[in-house]
Amino acid sequence: xxxxxxxxxxxxxxxxxxxxxxxxxxxxxxxxxxxxxxxxxxxxxxxxxxxxxxxxxxxxxxxxxxxxxxxxxxxxxxxxxxxxxxxxxxxxxxxxxxxxxxxxxxxxxxxxxxxxxxxxxxxxxxxxxxxxxxxxxxxxxxxxxxxxxxxxxxxxxxxxxxxxxxxxxxxxxxxxxxxxxxxxxxxxxxxxxxxxxxxxxxxxxxxxxxxxxxxxxx
Numbered sequence: 001x002x003x004x005x006x007x008x009x010x011x012x013x014x015x016x017x018x019x020x021x022x023x024x025x026x027x028x029x030x031x032x033x034x035x036x037x038x039x040x041x042x043x044x045x046x047x048x049x050x051x052x053x054x055x056x057x058x059x060x061x062x063x064x065x066x067x068x069x070x071x072x073x074x075x076x077x078x079x080x081x082x083x084x085x086x087x088x089x090x091x092x093x094x095x096x097x098x099x100x101x102x103x104x105x106x107x108x109x110x111x112x113x114x115x116x117x118x119x120x121x122x123x124x125x126x127x128x129x130x131x132x133x134x135x136x137x138x139x140x141x142x143x144x145x146x147x148x149x150x151x152x153x154x155x156x157x158x159x160x161x162x163x164x165x166x167x168x169x170x171x172x173x174x175x176x177x178x179x180x181x182x183x184x185x186x187x188x189x190x191x192x193x194x195x196x197x198x199x200x201x202x203x204x205x206x207x208x209x210x211x212x213x214x215x216x217x218x
Contacts, residue, residue, distance in 0.1 A: 008132035
């Protein structure tokens with residue numbers, strides 16, 4: 001649970017349990033816990049608690065790891081891909097500990113939308129193993145829907161979302177799409193809503209969840 005004062009080893013144990021509970025593959029669990037171990041060791045070396053970690057600390061850690069990687073393998077690092085691979089498990093750990101991550105200067109609606117879509121993309125990539133093109137397409141539709149919902153309701157989160165709201169969104173989308181395009185949107189939105197429903201069982205992310213009736217309404 002966020003805001004609990006645990007030691008680094010306890011956080012690592014809880015992180016491992018969380019990944020197993022979320023049904024991540026053994027290979028992904030091993031890779032994520034390895035990255036978490038290195039990050040926690042870095043924080044300990046600098047006398048920083050996980051709950052107190054800031055974006056600047058993460059950037060300092062990444063630079064430390066990048067330097068170590070270059071010295072170890074003595075070759076240029078594909079920085080963008082390397083950075084993404086490093087950030088994914090650490091962001092996951094920080095969300096488990098702090099409740100929300102990454103920190104940002106966005107307005108509240110943008111922050112919530114960003115967090116939801118980031119977690120959705122990670123779930124599709126790491127747990128489902130979907131192709132990048134599929135992940136990008138589904139995230140785009142998720143952002144469209146969340147933006148529409150915020151304008152309609154004035155709410156950043158989806159706690160007040162109803163079946164009628166989803167129906168209205170689909171009606172508005174239908175006005176600009178052909179039948180095949182509308183079917184694709186329906187399939188994509190259905191996947192997103194079902195994923196949101198799964199979050200209701202996760203105490204750390206339940207504020208993003210939706211009712212089962214919404215998850216099966218399309």
